[in-house]
Amino acid sequence: xxxxxxxxxxxxxxxxxxxxxxxxxxxxxxxxxxxxxxxxxxxxxxxxxxxxxxxxxxxxxxxxxxxxxxxxxxxxxxxxxxxxxxxxxxxxxxxxxxxxxxxxxxxxxxxxxxxxxxxxxxxxxxxxxxxxxxxxxxxxxxxxxxxxxxxxxxxxxxxxxxxxxxxxxxxxxxxxxxxxxxxxxxxxxxxxxxxxxxxxxxxxxxxxxxxxxxxxxxxxxxxxxxxxxxxxxxxxxxxxxxxxxxxxxxxxxxxxxxxxxxxxxxxxxxxxxxxxxxxxxxxxxxxxxxxxxxxxxxxxxxxxxxxxxxxxxxxxxxxxxxx
Amino acid sequence: xxxxxxxxxxxxxxxxxxxxxxxxxxxxxxxxxxxxxxxxxxxxxxxxxxxxxxxxxxxxxxxxxxxxxxxxxxxxxxxxxxxxxxxxxxxxxxxxxxxxxxxxxxxxxxxxxxxxxxxxxxxxxxxxxxxxxxxxxxxxxxxxxxxxxxxxxxxxxxxxxxxxxxxxxxxxxxxxxxxxxxxxxxxxxxxxxxxxxxxxxxxxxxxxxxxxxxxxxxxxxxxxxxxxxxxxxxxxxxxxxxxxxxxxxxxxxxxxxxxxxxxxxxxxxxxxxxxxxxxxxxxxxxxxxxxxxxxxxxxxxxxxxxxxxxxxxxxxxxxxxxxxxx
Ligand SMILES: Nc1ncnc2c1ncn2[C@@H]1O[C@H](COP(=O)(O)OP(=O)(O)OP(=O)(O)O)[C@@H](O)[C@H]1O
Ligand SMILES: Nc1ncnc2c1ncn2[C@@H]1O[C@H](COP(=O)(O)OP(=O)(O)OP(=O)(O)O)[C@@H](O)[C@H]1O
Ligand code: SF4
Ligand SMILES: [Mg+2]
Ligand SMILES: [Mg+2]
Numbered sequence: 001x002x003x004x005x006x007x008x009x010x011x012x013x014x015x016x017x018x019x020x021x022x023x024x025x026x027x028x029x030x031x032x033x034x035x036x037x038x039x040x041x042x043x044x045x046x047x048x049x050x051x052x053x054x055x056x057x058x059x060x061x062x063x064x065x066x067x068x069x070x071x072x073x074x075x076x077x078x079x080x081x082x083x084x085x086x087x088x089x090x091x092x093x094x095x096x097x098x099x100x101x102x103x104x105x106x107x108x109x110x111x112x113x114x115x116x117x118x119x120x121x122x123x124x125x126x127x128x129x130x131x132x133x134x135x136x137x138x139x140x141x142x143x144x145x146x147x148x149x150x151x152x153x154x155x156x157x158x159x160x161x162x163x164x165x166x167x168x169x170x171x172x173x174x175x176x177x178x179x180x181x182x183x184x185x186x187x188x189x190x191x192x193x194x195x196x197x198x199x200x201x202x203x204x205x206x207x208x209x210x211x212x213x214x215x216x217x218x219x220x221x222x223x224x225x226x227x228x229x230x231x232x233x234x235x236x237x238x239x240x241x242x243x244x245x246x247x248x249x250x251x252x253x254x255x256x257x258x259x260x261x262x263x264x265x266x267x268x269x270x271x272x273x274x275x276x277x278x279x280x281x282x283x284x285x286x287x288x289x290x291x292x293x294x295x296x297x298x299x300x301x302x303x304x305x306x307x308x309x310x311x312x313x314x315x316x317x318x319x320x321x322x323x
Numbered sequence: 324x325x326x327x328x329x330x331x332x333x334x335x336x337x338x339x340x341x342x343x344x345x346x347x348x349x350x351x352x353x354x355x356x357x358x359x360x361x362x363x364x365x366x367x368x369x370x371x372x373x374x375x376x377x378x379x380x381x382x383x384x385x386x387x388x389x390x391x392x393x394x395x396x397x398x399x400x401x402x403x404x405x406x407x408x409x410x411x412x413x414x415x416x417x418x419x420x421x422x423x424x425x426x427x428x429x430x431x432x433x434x435x436x437x438x439x440x441x442x443x444x445x446x447x448x449x450x451x452x453x454x455x456x457x458x459x460x461x462x463x464x465x466x467x468x469x470x471x472x473x474x475x476x477x478x479x480x481x482x483x484x485x486x487x488x489x490x491x492x493x494x495x496x497x498x499x500x501x502x503x504x505x506x507x508x509x510x511x512x513x514x515x516x517x518x519x520x521x522x523x524x525x526x527x528x529x530x531x532x533x534x535x536x537x538x539x540x541x542x543x544x545x546x547x548x549x550x551x552x553x554x555x556x557x558x559x560x561x562x563x564x565x566x567x568x569x570x571x572x573x574x575x576x577x578x579x580x581x582x583x584x585x586x587x588x589x590x591x592x593x594x595x596x597x598x599x600x601x602x603x604x605x606x607x608x609x610x611x612x613x614x615x616x617x618x619x620x621x622x623x624x625x626x627x628x629x630x631x632x633x634x635x636x637x638x639x640x641x642x643x644x645x646x647x648x649x
Contacts, residue, residue: 050510050511050512050513051510157598157599159598160598187366187367187537187599188366188537188539188578188581188582189366189577189578189581189594189595189614190594190595190598191581192581192582192583192592192593192594192595193594193595193596195583195592195594196591196592196594199591214510214511216511217582217583217584217585218583220583220585220587220588221583221587221588221592222583222588223588240588241586241588244585244586245585245586254512255511255512257515258511258512258514258515259511259540260514260515260518260538260540260541260543260544260545261540261543261544261584261585262539262540262542262543262567262579262582263543263567264543264563264564264567264568272512272515272516272519273512273515273516274464274516276466276480276482276483277480277482277510277512277513
């Protein structure tokens, strides 16, 4: 991989759950289980999968906003698992995150000016005299202007507020931004505005994006490559177009077939999977997808398929594909 | 032609708020035919939910219907007594909400709640009602229905609870089911399971269904006919096929091309500029004019009326009338 900005190897996140009062045994769940992938500089890497599969947990780990239980993680060749907290704080300037709902991630009591200025103040980037000017430059990049500087969050629409969150994420000139469902709370007409904005910024500033979403249409539109997660595991990685046009893993196939496309089709049947989504607390044996997989073979219940390269830039974890 | 099961005519709804009056619906008109799936589509705040609630007379207290009427099986729902309305609500029309926790009481088991509703409306014995409930739960594809019958809502996953809701809504043989974003909170794979199921049950039982959603994909896959609402008005209405193949309102067109489609990478999405107005009642002319790419001077002064392009396709846009929107 040319110039990787992120190299993750076998990273694991375990959460301890409080046991029942009768059981002395602690249980834990593996929200992210031995995930390995690289992202190169200037790339948009999409992460998709159903609710609870570990997308946000993985995103937070990449920024070390969550500790990593095991495995190794390099950012620009620096081992993030071995940094002191002071070193980490310095490095964080280069990595930012934007959430689905700015209402819960940004302070509702601050004006737009102060929301965007906060990182500049914390890191002493701009003197107070120039703050308005600096913030205006940032707002301008996201299509907002002077008239928004003194507004409070509740005086803005969802789309405008998400622009503020993006401006704030850009304030420290980061090289990596994790976008966790940045358009999921928006209407489609506004979602398209924000996606266009993100694409423009990414190209202009040569940013690296980790783009998390459960909306596959959106992910394929913006990503160079995507990783498909199922119950804490990456089950397929590949170029966006290839994964969409020719999914290899049965789960990816099912996911794609389940999206209702806004077109009147010849047959109106949606392809459906059977069965419930199993719990990460108690994942199925063997391949975690075997309880819902339409192509399951006996081997799938017994042994867990590894993520294996099927071509230079395509990885799949499925016994059938590898065979 | 058959009579519609539901006819909403020129419905106006206002909200009185501390910031003044909000004209939330301004003349919504549509028919739902017996046994069809009718879609109500539009973005946040366009009035989908209050349209559904008004049919059941369940609007919030701050809302007022200022004009229009709603006829269900020939009866004017806005004129009948509370008691008559209650019996229609239980026996003829039922509603499924996006969030099942608003319809299921967390303090009682699923079975207890289903049993009560079925006994009240079908006048079944406790034992027969239980049988009926189990049959309906099984029909939704839930495994292990006896366990589910005895479970409390919090013991089920979101998808399971949503199925239980559907089982409950369909167990009383209503003639109209209003489903307000029934799958929006669910994952796509579960969503497609549930949509499939709703369609199967709907066909088997022959009920008419109003499917409220902001997801055009869901509508394309499910609905025979649909109405597109924008800022409390009908902008386009008709047969799904006709609307998807040949949208005749700039808003509908904008919505369709704003959704990224497979293979759209590298192209810019055609976003609709601006935002939905807060009080559409304050606007003169066409409600969509401030965001419309085709806006003409006339659109800012006059409000376009419904123009019928064919027997079952109409649009509220001057361009559709002129035939200039290919
Ligand atoms: N702080 C925590 N403590 C315990 N469990 C957690 C914690 N955070 C997440 N989990 C669990 O880890 C799993 C993965 O959660 P995560 O939020 O990463 O999923 P996700 O893929 O982002 O889902 P969604 O699409 O719903 O946002 C879930 O089962 C969740 O319940
Ligand atoms: N309780 C309320 N008080 C004041 N105004 C309200 C209230 N409920 C709804 N409205 C107004 O009615 C309009 C329509 O609301 P409605 O809930 O029907 O929208 P919707 O189309 O269902 O949106 P969503 O997709 O977000 O569910 C809103 O824009 C709002 O202005
Ligand atoms: S390994 Fe087996 S169960 Fe898992 S996805 Fe492949 S075929 Fe299906
Ligand atoms: Mg998440
Ligand atoms: Mg609603």
